[in-house]
Each structure stands twice: as C-alpha cells, then as structure tokens.
Amino acid sequence: METRTGMEASIAIAEAVCLCDADIVAAYPITPQTHIVEHLSELVADGKLHANFVPVESEHSAMSVCCGTSAVGARTYTATASQGLALMHEILFIAPALRLPIVMSVANRSLSGPISIWNDHSDVMAERDIGWVQIFAENAQQALDLTIWAFRLAEDRRVSLPVMVNFDGFILSHTIEPVLMPDKETVQAYLPPFEPLLRLDVDAPVSMGPVGIPDIYTETHHVQQVLLTDAYGPIVETLDAFGKHFGREYKPVETYRADDAEVLLLTMGALGETAMEAVDLRRERGQKVGLLRLRLWRPFPFEDLYRAVGRRPVLGVMDRAISYGGPYGPVASEIKAAFYHREQRPRVVEFVAGLGGRDVPISDFDTMFDALFDTLETGRVPEPRLVGLRE
Amino acid sequence: MRRQSAKPKWTELAVGSAIDVPGSARYYKTGDWRSSRPVWNSEHCIRCGVCVIFCPEGCVLFQPDGYPNADLDYCKGCGICLHECPTGCIRMVEEED
Structure with a gap:
C-alpha cells in the first residue's frame, strides 16, 4: 500500500526516516535542512517515531554522537547542509574508517563567503574524499526513496559504510511535490533489522578507533579504498531490489x-x-x-x-x-x-x-x-x- | 584468543581496524622507541619506590633482589625515574644500535 500525497521534499525525507524506524536522530538545524529535523523532532514528540532525538549544540557534535550511537548498534540518522557539513568535516572521515553505517541527508547549499544560504554543490564537493557512499536525488520522490535505500545499503554487511543522500537546498528541499509514500510494512519488508558487523558491547569488549601507527595506516586506507569501490555491486543490487519492491528504478x-x-x-x-x-x-x-x-x-x-x-x-x-x-x-x-x-x-x-x-x-x-x-x-x-x- | 601479527596484510586487519582482544596492547613492545635506558646503582638506592610510582609506563618494578629495575620491553627511556629519584642513583645509558 502506498499513499499519493503532496509533500515538501524535506518532510518526505523525515517521514522516510520514520518509516525506517531510526533509533537515533542527532542533528543541528541549519538552513535549508531545518524542516527535516523539525519534523523528525515532532514525530518523536508525538510518539510516532520511537527514537532518541539528541538536540546537539553543533554539527561537530551531531556527527560525533552519530559515530557513538552507530557504534553501539543503533540505526542512526542525521541531516545537515553547507557550513554544518563543513563543521562535521573532521568527524566525517572517522565513520567509514570504523565501518559505521550512518545515513545523512545533505540539503546542498553554498559555502560562505559571502554568506549564502542558497543552493549549489560547494558543500558536498568539499567533502568528496571522506570515504562515504554519496548519491544525488533530483526530486522529492527520489529523496524519499533514496533515504530508505540508504539505510538498506549502509547496513548491508558487505558494505557497512555511511551513506550521504544529497538533495538540492530550497529548489528541492522546500518544494512541494506529489509523492508516493509507502506504508511501514512495505518498508520493513525491504529493510531488515540492523545487525551491525561490530558493536561496542560490555560482554565482548572491543576498542574502536585506536591509533594507526605507520606500520598499519597504509593498510587501513587500502581497505577503505577497496570497500568503497566494491560497494558498487551491492549498490546496484540494492537499487534493483528497490525497483522490484517499490516499482521505481534507479541507476548509478x-x-x-x-x-x-x-x-x-x-x-x-x-x-x-x-x-x-x-x-x-x-x-x-x-x-x-x-x-x-x-x-x-x-x-x-x-x-x-x-x-x-x-x-x-x-x-x-x-x-x-x-x-x-x-x-x-x-x-x-x-x-x-x-x-x-x-x-x-x-x-x-x-x-x-x-x-x-x-x-x-x-x-x-x-x-x-x-x-x-x-x-x-x-x-x-x-x-x-x-x-x-x-x- | 586471536593475536594479530605486528605487520598484518591489509586482508588481515580486523573490521574497522578495531581491537577485539582486550589487553592486547602488551603485545606491542614499545621498548624499541628507546634511545637510552635507565641503570640503577644499588649501592646508593634506598628502595624508596619513587621510580616505581612515577614510571608512566608502569614498567619499573621491584625485582626479586629487592631493588627496582625497568622492563626493557616497554621502557621508552623517558628518564622520569632519573628525574624523580631522591638519591640520584639512576643514570641513563645510551643504547648502542
């Protein structure tokens, strides 16, 4: 069952996160991403999304919280844009190195200066080499669909990497479009429960994120190159599965x-x-x-x-x-x-x-x-x- | 208990390069960072234990003969023991190679 409705792209993304049963939302509001976070906080307050909403004091903290919560095995979501993405910069590299399947929406916006809240791709292009899967949506339906897909791909145990879903600020984020909103059962049939590869667990202690001395660092970075390159197969596979399940096809x-x-x-x-x-x-x-x-x-x-x-x-x-x-x-x-x-x-x-x-x-x-x-x-x-x- | 080799191939690294063996830091012999090592003169040592307490590695311990000495597998030669010793019985000796 799906419902045809008119919806702002940002709200559609928040609803998708709700359908995916995120455990944690840690985010700081920033234009033009704000409506996602606002709507998610309402969904949590209204008891529709049983998640822990962490109102952090900055995007640097948002991504840090996301790394921590993903490391304990919680399905973790955040959203940002522009200066917020830039403020996350140093933490963004850590999530893929630790194999943390965080999902993040980026409402693409220009970077200052001069100060600009409007749309271009300078924010994401500055984060090209962070080791995340990065995909672009063109309309509200795609933004919704690719959010659901992002959780499926990120948590695929062959991948276990963070995924960034880019969608243009204002010209898409604030645009009301007709969307087909799937129901929860359909989403759950596509998105299995999160079974992390590795988690912080007092009964089976691990240290995540230790120092990588010169004898190790080279090998760890080869692993990241291979993992992200090899994610291509699961990406095509999970997009095809999305097409069969929801009836909407996506290609690289x-x-x-x-x-x-x-x-x-x-x-x-x-x-x-x-x-x-x-x-x-x-x-x-x-x-x-x-x-x-x-x-x-x-x-x-x-x-x-x-x-x-x-x-x-x-x-x-x-x-x-x-x-x-x-x-x-x-x-x-x-x-x-x-x-x-x-x-x-x-x-x-x-x-x-x-x-x-x-x-x-x-x-x-x-x-x-x-x-x-x-x-x-x-x-x-x-x-x-x-x-x-x-x- | 799996013990990772000191120089693993990229295919041998743990998921996310995590350390899944608690306490495994002891397998990493940090003593080879050292350029000089502390030597105790037992004629002047009063066995007060200040060097044992101040060693940041915890590698200076009382030996069966009753005098302190450093475990050279982990001693980095920082010289804090020498700096803190109240009798001046410790000197640093250059490592040859």
Missing part, C-alpha cells in the same frame, strides 16, 4: 533521450529536471540533444559512464561548484580523468552554473547546448564557462 547513471543524441550534457541533482525540459524543447526543434544524470558520485560509476557516453564525440558537464585555481569544475575534472586512458573519449566542454542560488533557466541550458553543437562542428573545446556571469 541515468539517461534522458540519450540513445540517438549527437551531443550530451551531464548534470547532477535537481537541475537535471530543468535540463530534461530543455532537452525536450531542443528535440521539438529537431536537434538531437541528450542528458546524462550522474546519480552516484561515490563510488564513481566509471563503467556506467563509459556505457552512457558510448562513442559520442561531445559531452558537456555542468558543475555546481568551482575548484579555485585548479581544474575549475570538480565533476568535469573527474569525468575527464575517467576518460583519459580511453581510446574512445569525448571532447569535454565544462560549464559551471547555479552558484549560490542563481537561477538556471532554460535559456542557460540553451547557451550550453549551443556551445556543445559549436564544439561538435568545429572540434574546438572552449575554456570552462561560468554560465550567467555578468561581464
């Missing part, structure tokens, strides 16, 4: 009208929805444009990307953050690196758009598609472009 790389496309644009997150509209409008004019939506960011889905791009000569990448003084777009630089040793590789045209809440209308996508067709005709790759910059 999604495509839209890409099969016969002459040029492709790659997006991450909610702007993929606008991009699909832009693709439709171009298609009406007979222009063969297609879209790739990179859903899974870590582990990076190399083979899916190669399959999706195929032999197409031009691939545009729309970043939502800048790696200053370096390769410009962080996603584009990874895409280029992924293709570097391939004999068949596209010309990669880099765009950055939608920084700090700047709207990315259809006309901006037209600008990007025009540039892609220009590269298709001339073979020339332009310098990375900040779309919408006043100059």
